[in-house]
Every structure is written in C-alpha cells, then in structure tokens.
Amino acid sequence: MDNQAEPILTASRDGGFLEIFDPFGEPLLEEAVFPGAGAIATASVDLRWWLLAAWWRFRRRVGPWRWVAPSPPVETGGLMSALLDDSGNSVVEVSESVRGATVDGEVRMPRGAQGDWIRWRLKAGHGEKFLGFGERFNAVDQSGNKLYVWTEEGAVGLGERWGRWLDGASFNPFANGPTTAYKPMPFFISRRGYGLLLDTFARVEYDVAATDSGAIDITVWDKSFRWTLFYGPGLAEIVERFTARVGRATVPTKWAFAPWNDEIFGSESVRECARKLRENKIPTTAMWTEDWQGGYWLPPFNKKKALYNIFPFRHSVARHLYPDLEAVARDLRASGFRWLSYFVPYLLRRSSDFREARDRGYLLKNKKGKPILVFIQWLSYGHIDLTNPEARDWFKGKLADNLALGFDGWMADFSEYVPPGAHTASGETGLEHHNRFPLLWQRMNREVMDEQRPDGDYVFFCRAAAVGSQKYAPVFWSGDSNTDFERYDGLPSNLPAAISAGLCGLPIWAADVGGYEVVTRGRDKELFMRWTEFAALLPVMRTHHGTHPNRCWSWDSDVETIEVFGRYCRLHTALFPYIYNLAHEAAERGLPAVRHLAMHHGEDPASWEIEDQFLLGDRLLVAPVIERNRRGRQVYFPPGEWIDYWTGDSHAGPGEQYAHSQLDHLPLFVRAGAIIPTLDLPVDTLVPVEPGAGLVGEEEALSTLRATQYGPGTDSYELSDGTVIEMWRSGEADARALANSRMIVRSGAEMALAPDALQSVAARSEPDRAITVRGACADIVAVNRDGNRLAAVTITGGPPRERLTFEWR
Structure with a gap:
C-alpha cells in the first residue's frame, strides 16, 4: 500500500x-x-459422522435456534455486551473494536x-459478489452457493462425457460435491470493499445468498469465534491487510x-529422464520422485492400463x-x-514405525485411548499427533534422514x-483439530528444512492449507486433478x-x-499441450506422471x-526475473502472483465476471484455452491497450475479441507500455553449477538481462536485486520509425546485438x-534523422552484468 x-x-x-x-459513511x-x-442465534446439536470412501459425512439434529431479540445490547461490565432473546435471557456476548481500516x-x-x-447472518446486497x-x-x-470450511480430499470429477449431465448441478455423486x-x-x-476472516479452526458452513438472496448465513460449529474485517476498498489493499495479520x-x-519434472520406476529411469531433458535443452532445475519408498503395478491389469500405486507408504528407500x-x-x-x-503424515499399521509411534x-487416539486409524486406498495407517512435541521431533528425524540421503525437499502430501x-x-x-492439522504439518516441515538447510536450498510443496499456511510452505499445488477438460475437476477448474x-x-x-487422476479417460496429447501452456505462466511449473502412467501423454x-x-519451459524460465520479483512482492505485500483481473481493474464491472483468465502480476494477461477441440477463444481485455506477446498486435479494452490459438499457442498479452524483464541465455538450470560442467547455471543465467517494452508509454520497473529499468516510447514511434532510428549510447558500450537464445524466435x-550493451548501467536514446527522440532506456543499480539487451515491440 502507498504511504498514505x-x-x-x-x-x-x-x-x-x-x-x-x-x-465516507456508507x-x-x-x-x-x-x-x-x-x-445471531445459538443451538444445541446432536452430531454423528461416518466415513464414505475418503470423505466424512455428517448427520445432525440441530435446534431449535435461539435468536437474539431486536433490542440494544446490555453492558456486561467488560468489553463484551450481552444480546438477549425474547425472554430476556442472554444468548450471546459480542464485542467490536475499530482500529483504522x-x-x-x-x-x-x-x-x-x-x-x-x-449462527450469524449478514446482509448481501443485490448482485454483491463474495x-x-x-x-x-x-x-x-x-x-448463490452453499459451501463449508472442512479440509478434505478433493472432488473426483466425472469427465467430459459424464460431467456435462451435471453441469450446473448442486451435487456431484463423487466426494462431497463441487465445492469440496x-x-x-x-x-x-466482498465487492463492497471488505474482507471478512473468522479466526477459528472449527468447521464453518456458508450459505452465500443461496437460500435467501439478501443474506449470507454463517454457521460456526463452536461456542465462540473471533472475526476481523479488513477494509480495502480494492482487492489488493484487502489482501495486503489480511496477509499482514x-x-x-x-x-x-x-x-x-x-x-520441475517427475520421474519414477527406479534409478535408471530417473537418470535417463535427466539425460533426455539436458539433451533436448529443456531447462529443468528439479526432478521429483514419489516412488522412492516403493511402487507397484496394480494387478490384474497389464501395465499398459494399470494403476501405478505408491501405497503402502513407508519411510525407507525401496x-x-x-x-x-x-x-x-x-x-x-x-x-x-x-x-x-514424497511424504505423508501417516504410518502404515503393519510397519515398525507404527509400532514404535504407538508404543x-x-x-492420534480414539476416545478409548487407542490409536485411531485412517484409511488410504484400502490400507490402514496411524496418524501422527503433531501437538505432541516428542512426536514432532521424532517425525522430523524421518525427514532429516531423507535429506541426508541426498534429497532436497519433497511433496508434503495429504493432511x-x-x-x-x-x-x-x-x-x-x-x-x-481437523482444519488445524495442515498448518501443523507445514510448520513441522518448515522447521526441519530450516534446521537442516539454513541456506534455504530446499523446497517442499503442499496440497492442503489453512489460514496462514503461506508462512511455512514455500509452494502449493492444486491437488489431484482429473486428466480431462471437465469443469468440476479437470483443467478448467484449475483457473x-x-x-x-x-x-x-x-x-x-x-x-x-x-x-x-485417470478417472474417466487417460491424458491425451491435446490436454497435455493446453495444460503445459497454462502451467508455463504459473509461478511454478511442474509435471506429474499420473495415476496410470502408460495412459498419460x-x-x-x-x-x-x-x-x-x-x-514453454524456456518461456517460463525466461520470465524468471519477473516471476521472482512477484515472489518478493508476495513476501513484502502479500499479493499473489496469479491475480484476479479486478485486482488491478476493480473499477471495471466486467473484470469482476472473468474467471477463466488471470493476470500474472500487474502486466501479463493470460487466457488459456481450456476446452477440447478449440482453436481459439474469446478474450476479455480490461480497460487500456494490450499488446499480443507473440505478434505485437494491439487490442483495445474494455471489451472482448476473438483470439486464434492453435494447439501449440497460448493467448498471452502485455499491458501497453509495460516492461517485461527476462533471461536470454540458453539456460539449463537455475541451480548453481560447477565450472566445467558444460551447463548454463544460475550465475551465468543471471549475468545477462533482456528488458522489453511493449507498445508506447513510460514505465519503470525495479527488480528484487535493486536494478531499476526505465523505458519510454513515443506514441509517434511506429515500427518503421524505430527500425530506422539512430541509437545514441550515452552510458554503456554497444556490442553486437545478442539474439534471444531462450525464447522461441519462430x-x-x-x-x-533492439540494442545490446556491455556494462552495469546504461543510458540510451533512439532518435530519428531530425534528432527527435523516439524511445529511451536507462538502467541503474543492481549487480554487474556481462550484457544488457533492450527491445521495443
């Protein structure tokens, strides 16, 4: 937020x-x-539950609800005030405290x-968005939806063929419905300009103007809760205040x-995959292997169609x-x-680890004091109790042993x-404890990483989360999506x-x-290509072999x-300076890398409606194709001018235009006038490499920088390393005028133009x-034959670099 x-x-x-x-008093x-x-109301509840596959179902007898009477609160002598029912009995005590925003x-x-x-009911305005x-x-x-806060295994989608019969339905026969x-x-x-947090780990149920279009009805499964309202009024300000808390x-x-690329099936498979990636000059910095502790083909099917199972999970090398x-x-x-x-917080019942942890x-125990069991793929496991400090230290030892083997992190799955x-x-x-546990699981993983790798040379990534999980887990991923284009659990649901x-x-x-998840069909070529395009514009790009590897493209x-x-791996890697900057912005301001269009165009009503496009940062507009057999899509352009990343064509917003998109093409646009910093060497890895390894690694990759301005305008961009780039292009400087311009290098030594060796020229x-110079700083002006300025760039600060390249597109 600005200093105001x-x-x-x-x-x-x-x-x-x-x-x-x-x-303003509104x-x-x-x-x-x-x-x-x-x-506000309270109720006594008789609650029962049972397990259905991977999901808990609840049966409840609630009520009657005791509602607060419409009368002023009664002071209780402290910070709280009592609210009474019609008979004058105290139903609840409430307090509010205003602190600025x-x-x-x-x-x-x-x-x-x-x-x-x-139960708490709030007004919902006509057309209000939540x-x-x-x-x-x-x-x-x-x-218009009913949903709940209860972390659980994600919904299993029904695929394109079956899912279309449920399009818009309020239920899904699998899991607990599409809001799982x-x-x-x-x-x-709320679009009114506030965010509302309930500070509780209890299960919470929301009726979001579904039963009554004029109300959002909240039921908290507890006797008390704290809440905080964060004022914006914009999305960015709300998220900043929320994450500051x-x-x-x-x-x-x-x-x-x-x-990152995954590989399984044993030592030689991992080595071969790594060799092939380097041979094809596909930049990759991490391999990840979930069957390090075991895996097998599920009989009686042949390997061509079979599930490759990594369970039963153990904590030792296979x-x-x-x-x-x-x-x-x-x-x-x-x-x-x-x-x-790969790790999970469970211990196989028939393992020595289980017996040791039990003894x-x-x-976790049942009401009789015996270990309570969880079931994963028809096998029973004990659940580690991370509220026990000794149990936490014991499990941390398992993780530390894994690092000692030579691993650098893991998927911290489940919870x-x-x-x-x-x-x-x-x-x-x-x-x-149910909704709290993901936070404890992530905190423990972070503790062992920081203890064993204080230099930060690690990553772990998580599927579940609770409020505040980002303090501990470096990366999150969407979970076990269906290998399909279906909207409930396939590619479209990931946006x-x-x-x-x-x-x-x-x-x-x-x-x-x-x-x-190969639920309805195996992963085909079209799906893999479209998902690759989408993933290249996410902060982290990672592959997975799928549940049935031989049915997955x-x-x-x-x-x-x-x-x-x-x-697309090269595009993702080229964008490293930009994405890394977004990671720093997340740490400093709490803003996400992937952003709702309304975060930067909140004044535009249509931007609030878009859920199949996103902004990467504040200047890249990403519109993936997420439907089968489509070779284009309607793209909504927020207010302003947008430049096609690939062709340089200009598109004026607000409004929709059709973008053609062959199978290998991602509709991608840049806000006019904006600078995008990229790498431009043929990078192999962003890991530090030894001299003589024959690889372009972190140090060499970061020794060059390419800054590109798209369209006319003035922009300034500061990198996380202190480098400040300022670029300007006149609205009168068309492509021909710039091509015929004379470059005056006032700082820096001009050298032969460096080609972009990372992004695809074709x-x-x-x-x-474009111009390339040598030196840590640069000051360059493009002028026409009359000496009139057409474009300019200056770069100051930051570490020394071997070369700098500047482009105007």
Missing part, C-alpha cells in the same frame, strides 16, 4: 444489530435483520449457556522458479527400485538438478484426514482455484501438468510434444528495435 493515511472505519450496534461504515457490513428473528470482533456464548453452534473462501475449484465468486476443497478458509472478500510467504530458493539412490542424487546434482521425494504415544472422533495430546477433538487461492494469501501456486511422448513442451515477431 489509513482509512478510518466506524461501527455501531444501534438497536442491537451491527453496522460497519466505510470512511454501509460496509450489516447484520441481516429479519422479522421475528435476529442476526480493520474491525476486530468476537461472538461467544455466555458461561454456562446451553448450545453448541453459533470471492475466496480458500482455494475453490467450482468458482471464484461463490454468490483441500484449502478451504473462513475468509471471503495472518502472515506472509517467504521467498523460495531461485531454482524453484524453473521447471532398494529394489533405487539400489544406488545416493549415487543417483550425486549424479543429478552434477547435472544441475535438485531432487525431491511411545505419538499417534486432510484427521477423523472427527480423534483426540490429540493437547486435548483437542478431531472436530477442532478459479489459482485465482481464489491467491486472494486468500497463497501466492506461489502450481498444478500437475496434465492432471493426475507425457512431455516426451512424441517429437512435436518435446518441441512444444521445451518452448513463435514471435521481430522487435521493432
């Missing part, structure tokens, strides 16, 4: 109902007032009051921002697959790779399986997931390229795919003008 006076909100409870006003948040009932409040049942849950609620696959705006979420959060953002991400290691694992780790390091493994009291009936060493029930996750504080986000399945995959038009 913080806006001041006001709040009152005149008549017993809460109203919060913005700095209503911001209001409790919903209904005849014969108040805005935030309001903190609490709702709780009085001591000794009967009841288990609290965004966020954690990472959500069904939509970004949840208006790995990363649900009790936080939403709950915590912000730290910047991951540089090598996390070049592509020597029949990786007899020389330590040597593989050394070989990968010598080739400029880091190597990632020491390290597992959504705490049973409601579990009991922790700290005294929590499973109902209380709202990326946007909503970013709005809720998770800035560094990725997806399995091509999806993971991969990066090396044919010559064309190798070429296209390599092209896929892009030639720049209107």
